[in-house]
Amino acid sequence: MQLEFLGAAREVTGSCCLVTVGGRRVLVDCGLVQGGRDEAERNAAPFPFTPASIDAVVLTHAHLDHSGRLPLLLKRGFRGPVYTHAATAELCAIMLEDAAGILAHEAEWTNRKRERKGLAPLEPLYDRDDALAVVERMRPLAFGEALDILPGVRVRLQDAGHILGSAIVELWLDDGRRRRKLVFSGDLGHVGAPILRDPTPVPRADLVILESTYGDRCHRAWDATWQELAEVLEEARTGNILIPSFAVGRTQELLYTFARHYRDWGLERWHVFLDSPLAVKATAAYRRHLEVYDSDARRAQRVAGDPFHFPTLRITETVEASIALNRIRSGAIIIAGSGMCTGGRIKQHLKHNVWRADCHVVIVGFQARGTLGRALVDGARFIRLWGETVRVAAQVHTIGGLSAHADQAGLLDWYRRFEGGPPVALLHGEADAMDTLAERLRQGPASRVLTPLPGERLDLAALPDNP
Known part of the structure; x- marks a missing residue:
């Protein structure tokens, strides 16, 4: 039973975590890297796992830094379901198709330059058919609805209040010897923002995976x-x-x-x-x-x-x-x-x-x-x-x-609703913001604070029970 931090570790974009339990493998998010000169190279790189080995994906929301590599995952062999909120599925139908169009345009522009240099053309990361095929694999869940998606894996989505359909993911794991509950914040919304409800508090977890985009600052009122x-x-x-x-x-x-x-x-x-x-x-x-x-x-x-x-x-x-x-x-x-x-x-x-x-x-x-x-x-x-x-x-x-993201005060307040100060792993933040939030959490109720590096693995069986 383990958790691998494969994206948005010590950076903001490319969210992706791999949960393994009882021989089953579940991805939470599969996002594009956005920004930086090497983004195209990083997005086209092989996945650090075999896509066909992934049994299911749980998607927190439709923003491309969380969803944007799903068509590539399917293109390279994934054949499982994608569990997400119905509104997220609808937005992904729009956003992934749009992303495919942008990738095709960028590939055309790049290939014109490559042709002049006598280089072979490059394929787009994925195309419109790949994007639409992902949407067809989406299985909508309502907020508050718990579902056994695999043997030993149960999921429930709660409202994150970030964008339409954005979700906090509760994940219960059971390998026959021990049980653990993980809670992924996804991107938490800004309390009091227009249109959407505030993020839902969750009372219990054995491990909280928390975003830290604005972990070093507070928004204006x-x-x-x-x-x-x-x-x-x-x-x-x-x-x-x-x-x-x-x-x-x-x-x-x-x-x-x-x-x-x-x-x-x-x-x-x-x-x-x-x-x-x-x-x-x-x-x-x-x-x-x-x-x-x-x-x-x-x-x-x-x-x-x-x-x-x-x-x-x-x-x-x-x-x-x-x-x-x-x-x-x-x-x-x-x-x-x-x-x-x-x-x-x-x-x-x-x-x-x-x-x-x-x-x-x-x-x-x-x-x-x-x-x-x-x-x-x-x-x-x-x-x-x-x-x-x-x-x-x-x-x-x-x-x-x-901002549509919770600020430092909002992140701390949401975390403090958990009973017993469970361990927390920080993702989706630049290093300064992440380290500042980590220090604040260590001063408060958190029993343990991690800021994992890309590819780092965590043995979930070694976590203390949080009754």
């Missing part, structure tokens, strides 16, 4: 965050506002909040463009899953009918419509992906606006090291876009309180 965003809108009297936004989660929170503050934030004087086909599809999925809304969002839906719509919102469906936005010099708020500025339509809008002094760039989510978004947050004076050096004259605003 929600009232202060909304005031900060309102002040940016008020300050930006001329020029355009660019908002790089994650298509799933952050975009819906922005639209929902803009709709609620349409009059008092003066949004009638702006044209707000949602320039992300993926975000448009994801917003439609959000509309279909009222069962995971919090009470305020359900009330807004009953009153407004569509909690994400307001009069000046415009949807740019086509590439031509997106390109046309580059002719607008003032009065536009452009919400576009990707959230870390690593791809998508936001890069075109940066090229046409970021060198203007009256442009405002509003950062509304976590920016991993090595990404273009992180360079902007860190105050880069120049950025590179398609081989061209572009001066950054725009004002860059970081609205940290809008």
Whole structure:
């Protein structure tokens, strides 16, 4: 009975853990590595296990750093079921197909350069058929529903409040000699965030696997965050506002909040463009899953009918419509992906606006090291876009309180709901954030705190019982 930490160990992306019990093997998440010059090489590398040997996957949520290598897993031999929330399955149908399209485009661009050098072409990591085949293997579970997925393995999902369908995973293991319960936090949501409920507390575990994205800081209070965003809108009297936004989660929170503050934030004087086909599809999925809304969002839906719509919102469906936005010099708020500025339509809008002094760039989510978004947050004076050096004259605003992740206080509070201070292993965080959270946990109720290295294995039988 063991747990292997295969991804997001001492880093933020590429979440993947392997649980082995009684000869059965279960993956919890199988995500893409995002950011860094070697991401393509790392994503294409062989798995540190035989994919055909995996009996099942439990998926916490649809973000690609948790789900994005599942099509490759299937392509290389996996044939088991994928257990996840119904809303996650719906989002994965959108996001994995979109990822396949991006991978195909990147492969085409790379192969043009390789051809000129006389090199053989490379295949995309996976294609649309691989992505859709994964979705067909998904088995939906409702929050709170316990299911025996394999002999000696029982799973239950609880609401993590991070994005639509995001789940905390409770995993009961029994090898005939001993029993252990693991709890994977997945990505925990930010308490008080719009639309979704707060993360569900879990009372008991023998081991907690906890994310640590914001383990070294606390977010601003929600009232202060909304005031900060309102002040940016008020300050930006001329020029355009660019908002790089994650298509799933952050975009819906922005639209929902803009709709609620349409009059008092003066949004009638702006044209707000949602320039992300993926975000448009994801917003439609959000509309279909009222069962995971919090009470305020359900009330807004009953009153407004569509909690994400307001009069000046415009949807740019086509590439031509997106390109046309580059002719607008003032009065536009452009919400576009990707959230870390690593791809998508936001890069075109940066090229046409970021060198203007009256442009405002509003950062509304976590920016991993090595990404273009992180360079902007860190105050880069120049950025590179398609081989061209572009001066950054725009004002860059970081609205940290809008994060969809729990901050240090939220992580500690969620952990403290466990009885008896069970051992905790920290994943999904940069080293500084992870080490800071580890120290705070050691000062509190945690009996043991681990910060595992990639590939490290933990003997679950050696864990103390936590009755």
